[in-house]
Amino acid sequence: MSKKILLKNVHNQGQATFDGYVNSGGLLGLKKALKKDPKEVIEEVKNSGLRGRGGAGFPTGVKWGFVPRDTGKPVYLICNADESEPGTFKDRVIMERDPFLMIEGMIIAAYALGSSLSFIYVRGEYSYPYIKTLEAIKEAYSKGMLGKNILGSNFSHEMVLHRGAGAYICGEETGLINSLEGKKGQPRIKPPFPAVKGLYGCPTCVNNVETLAVLPFIFSEGWEAYAALGTEKSKGTKLISASGHINKPGVYEIELGYPLKEFLEVECGGVWKGRKLKAVIPGGSSVPVLRADEIEKVNLDYESLRDAGTMLGSGGFIVLDETADMVEVARNLAHFYAHESCGQCTPCREGGHWVEKVFTRISKGRGVPGDMELVDSMCSQIAGHTICPFGDALVTPAQSLMKKFPEEFKDRILNGSKSTNPLNYELGH
Amino acid sequence: MTDKKFDVCEKRAEEIIAQYPDKHSAVMPLLYLVQEQSGCITEEGILWVSGKIDMAPVHVREVATFYTMYYKKPVGRFHFQVCRTLSCALRGARDVTGYLKERFGLEPGEVSLNGLWSYEEVECLGSCGTAPMCQVNDTFFENLTVEKLGRIVDRIEAKKPNLKLSVLRDEMGDGLQGNPKSEVI
Numbered sequence: 192m193s194k195k196i197l198l199k200n201v202h203n204q205g206q207a208t209f210d211g212y213v214n215s216g217g218l219l220g221l222k223k224a225l226k227k228d229p230k231e232v233i234e235e236v237k238n239s240g241l242r243g244r245g246g247a248g249f250p251t252g253v254k255w256g257f258v259p260r261d262t263g264k265p266v267y268l269i270c271n272a273d274e275s276e277p278g279t280f281k282d283r284v285i286m287e288r289d290p291f292l293m294i295e296g297m298i299i300a301a302y303a304l305g306s307s308l309s310f311i312y313v314r315g316e317y318s319y320p321y322i323k324t325l326e327a328i329k330e331a332y333s334k335g336m337l338g339k340n341i342l343g344s345n346f347s348h349e350m351v352l353h354r355g356a357g358a359y360i361c362g363e364e365t366g367l368i369n370s371l372e373g374k375k376g377q378p379r380i381k382p383p384f385p386a387v388k389g390l391y392g393c394p395t396c397v398n399n400v401e402t403l404a405v406l407p408f409i410f411s412e413g414w415e416a417y418a419a420l421g422t423e424k425s426k427g428t429k430l431i432s433a434s435g436h437i438n439k440p441g442v443y444e445i446e447l448g449y450p451l452k453e454f455l456e457v458e459c460g461g462v463w464k465g466r467k468l469k470a471v472i473p474g475g476s477s478v479p480v481l482r483a484d485e486i487e488k489v490n491l492d493y494e495s496l497r498d499a500g501t502m503l504g505s506g507g508f509i510v511l512d513e514t515a516d517m518v519e520v521a522r523n524l525a526h527f528y529a530h531e532s533c534g535q536c537t538p539c540r541e542g543g544h545w546v547e548k549v550f551t552r553i554s555k556g557r558g559v560p561g562d563m564e565l566v567d568s569m570c571s572q573i574a575g576h577t578i579c580p581f582g583d584a585l586v587t588p589a590q591s592l593m594k595k596f597p598e599e600f601k602d603r604i605l606n607g608s609k610s611t612n613p614l615n616y617e618l619g620h
Numbered sequence: 621m622t623d624k625k626f627d628v629c630e631k632r633a634e635e636i637i638a639q640y641p642d643k644h645s646a647v648m649p650l651l652y653l654v655q656e657q658s659g660c661i662t663e664e665g666i667l668w669v670s671g672k673i674d675m676a677p678v679h680v681r682e683v684a685t686f687y688t689m690y691y692k693k694p695v696g697r698f699h700f701q702v703c704r705t706l707s708c709a710l711r712g713a714r715d716v717t718g719y720l721k722e723r724f725g726l727e728p729g730e731v732s733l734n735g736l737w738s739y740e741e742v743e744c745l746g747s748c749g750t751a752p753m754c755q756v757n758d759t760f761f762e763n764l765t766v767e768k769l770g771r772i773v774d775r776i777e778a779k780k781p782n783l784k785l786s787v788l789r790d791e792m793g794d795g796l797q798g799n800p801k802s803e804v805i
Contacts, residue, residue, distance in 0.1 A: 265641075277705045277744040308641070315689045316745045318758035318785040351639045356648055356687035359743065373644035373675065375686040391642055434707035434748035441749045476706060507748070509707055523706050527743050533686075614709035616717040616741070 194420060196408045196428050197401065198444045201288040207323050209330045212291035218342070220410035224299045225344045232303040236406070239414035240426030245271055245362070245399030246475065246505040248493050255396060257386035260305045264393040268301045268309035269371070272324075272400045273355055273362040275314055276475035277527060278507025281430035282400035284442045286313070286320035289404075290327035291336075294350065296403035298341060299410060301348050304396055308349045312367050315356040325352050359531035363579050364397040365389075366533065377535045378579035401430055421447035425492035429506050433459045436466065436512035447492040454491060455510065466512040470595070474504025476524050477584035479591035501591075517596040518603050519614040521589055522550035526615075528585040536577040542569050543585050550589070554613070558604035563593050626668045629653045633672055643673040647683050651690055656786065660691035688742070696731045696738030698776055698783065701755045704741040707748030712765075716752050717741055719766045723773060736777070758785035 205211030212218070224232050237252030258266060270293065274282040285293050293311075301309050311328075313321050328350055331337040339347045353371060360366045361376040368390050370376035389395025405427065409417045420427050425447035431454070434440045438460030445454060451473065455461065462468050468483040473491070479501040481489065489499045496503045511520065529543035549566050552558050570586035577583075593600055602608075626633075633653060637646045650672060654665030661684045670677040684690045691699075702708075702717045720739045724732055728740040747753045750762030754769075761772055776783075 274746050275744065278707055278748050280746045280748050283746055314746065315687070316755060319760065322785065353645075354649065354652070355689075356651070357689035357742075358687050370648070371645055372642065373647040373673070373683065374679075375682055432749055434751060435710050440707075440751070472706075509710075509748070511710065515710065520706065523704075523709050527705050530743055614706075614714065615704050616714040616721070 194428065194446060195444050196417075196420075197285065197289075197292070197404055197430055198442070200292075201284060206289050207287070207291070207327060209291065209327075209334045209336070212289070216411065217291055217295060217407070218336070220407035220412075221295050221298055221336075222342060224302060224406075224410040225342065225346060229303045229305060232299065232410075235414045236303070236409060239409045239417040240421075240424075241402065241405055241409065241417065242425070242493065243399060244401035244405075244429065244506070246276065246477075246502075248503065251398065251402055254386070254398075255300070255303055257384065258304050258394045258396050259387065260394075262394060265308065266304050266306040267390045267393055267395045268297060268304055268306040269364075269367065269390065269395060269397045270297055270309065270311040270400055270403055271362065271364065271367060271397050272311050272313040272317070272320070273367060274317070274400070274505075275359040275362045276477060276505045276507050277524070278434055278472065278475050278509040279432055279505040280434075281432045281442050281506060283317060283320050284430070285400055285404050286317065286324050288323075290320075290324045291331065292404045292407060293324070293400050294327060294331055294336070296406035297350065298337070298346075298348055299406040300396070300398060300403055302346050306396075307347060308351070310371060310390075311350065311352045312361065312371060313352065313354055314361075315354050321352065321354055328352055358533070359527075360533040360579070360581060363581065366579065367397060368395060375533070377533045378581075380578055422490075422492050422494070424494050425503075429491065429503070431491065431506045431508050433508040433510070435510040436463050436515070437461065437510045438463050445491055448495070449491045451486050451489045451491050454508075455486070459508075459510070462510065462512050464512070466514065468510070469513045469515050470511045470517075472507070472509040472511075472588070474502045475507035476509070476527065477587055478502040478504045479587055480595055482595050514612055516554075516610045516612045516614070517592050517599045518550060518554045519610050519612065521592040521600075522547065522554050523614050524588045524592075525550050525585075528581070532581065532585070536582065538573040538576045539582045539585060542573040542582075545569050546573075546585070546589050553600060553603050554610050556603065556607045556609040558600075558607070560604060562604055563597070563600050566590075566593065625664070626654070626657060629657060637673065644675055646673050647675060647680060648687070651680070651684055655690060656784070660694050693729075694731060697736050697780075698738075698756055700737070700739035701742040701745070702739065703743070703745045703747065703751070703753055703755075705744035705748075707744075708751040708753060711751040713741075713752040715766050716754055716764055716769060719769055720754075720773075723770070757783040759783040 200215045241251045242248045358376045361370045363378045365379035366376040385395040431443045471481045525547035529547045532539045532543045534540045573582045574586045636649045637643045650669045666680045670680045724737045731738045753762040
């Protein structure tokens with residue numbers, strides 16, 4: 192379908208070993224980057240048009256440019272491998288099958304930033320990716336890819352793998368930094384931004400696994416080759432992790448700008464069981480939902496999805512078929528956010544549970560007229576009133592599901608009927 | 621004041637602490653050591669971590685209670701965590717939970733009398749493409765059906781494999797060798 196950069200080698204036998212990696216063309220980008228001036232490395236990443244793949248889509252080279260090198264303090268690089276957004280399982284593939292790609296990208300980034308110590312923060316549940324990455328780091332040290340004078344250059348770099356312990360909020364970069372410092376993973380007020388005052392109060396850059404894994408290509412093939420892929424503003428390729436009611440769930444690499452409908456019907460094999468499409472959540476659970484009739488002219492890139500009123504986000508592509516009960520979907524996601532709030536800001540800590548309670552009573556046939564307005568009013572008091580974007584992430588699916596499928600919520604409230612297709616087992620919690 | 625119990629972890633603890641510019645950063649990996657040694661986070665474990673990294677016990681406790689993967693009370697030798705979030709729910713997570721409830725005859729969080737089994741529902745485990753799924757200790761079991769899950773429980777009951785990622789030895793248990801991988805197209 193389109194050019195593969197990140198998944199090109201994932202099916203190779205032995206790709207997760209140093210020799211396998213080098214045999215598939217690995218280290219070429221790092222060797223070339225180490226011969227350039229760090230400033231030149233940053234410029235080329237800017238030129239490539241690469242944008243952060245964790246969800247925000249901020250230009251990577253520009254983010255690097257914010258990190259000062261002359262403060263006299265160490266500069267830290269952190270690889271955000273805390274992949275926790277529901278529907279997202281793309282970084283896991285790189286860690287499990289091609290971990291040296293991530294490590295090589297990290298060394299390039301560290302060289303550009305002037306960092307001698309980096310961390311990979313991997314979510315606690317990712318045991319197998321943790322093991323594969325740990326093995327790869329050990330082998331990288333033994334082969335001179337990490338440690339002193341990397342590949343015979345003057346650049347030295349150490350890397351530490353850190354395991355999280357089950358907190359969605361640690362995917363937020365300042366929450367992650369607090370967690371890495373040995374605190375609760377509660378986000379910090381910005382400014383100061385991590386670029387200036389991050390880990391241990393030092394300049395810090397946090398990049399997503401996928402973002403870092405693109406770097407070897409940008410330097411082995413040249414930034415022009417990367418910038419030639421995708422659309423005018425959305426350059427390159429993106430990993431899309433597709434799940435839900437489709438025939439072929441999995442991780443796909445697409446060139447940005449790929450038509451959403453074609454992706455769903457061709458790559459994902461269409462909606463399962465011969466059923467009709469009802470809705471798509473294109474970028475992880477925190478982005479607005481698209482109804483089936485809204486996907487026709489939408490492409491998978493930052494601008495097209497924004498124009499359609501949603502976001503590319505992390506690329507967590509969740510498909511819902513005609514049997515999906517949208518009140519139950521709203522309730523399921525509300526439960527997730529209520530559970531994962533870090534508890535720091537009152538609107539989010541309390542509001543998340545209130546939203547879940549109202550969706551639960553609607554779903555159980557105990558909704559009362561005015562419940563939708565009630566949720567809307569709670570949402571407006573949460574969004575924008577919290578330290579981190581979690582509050583916005585919480586209200587987005589709640590409000591967008593009510594807005595796009597109002598009749599389902601209204602009918603349930605008026606009829607007082609229970610869901611005939613409940614999503615979760617009632618454990619009484 | 622601290623227990624002799626953690627003597628076996630001393631060497632590993634020192635190695636972990638040495639990795640970080642600030643020893644407070646070692647609180648999470650050290651809590652994993654405690655959990656591996658004691659089965660859950662104990663008060664004596666909190667005191668041991670506190671002493672190792674010069675962090676007030678209350679702060680160690682704060683970290684231990686913030687993160688869901690530190691167990692505050694004992695779980696079964698095989699602890700099933702069923703993903704309940706959207707993608708798994710859409711493909712039948714409720715049947716997975718329902719099966720475990722019936723098979724073990726337990727409520728979530730309860731441990732069977734023989735100490736072998738416990739289960740709970742958890743939020744997204746990042747395995748949405750192979751839904752529904754559950755994690756047993758540190759091992760993912762994916763693309764589940766009730767029949768497949770039944771065979772998995774039978775096999776665990778018969779073989780009692782090691783499904784834990786060992787922090788103490790920093791290498792994988794036997795059970796993790798055959799870990800299914802996420803589907804890649």
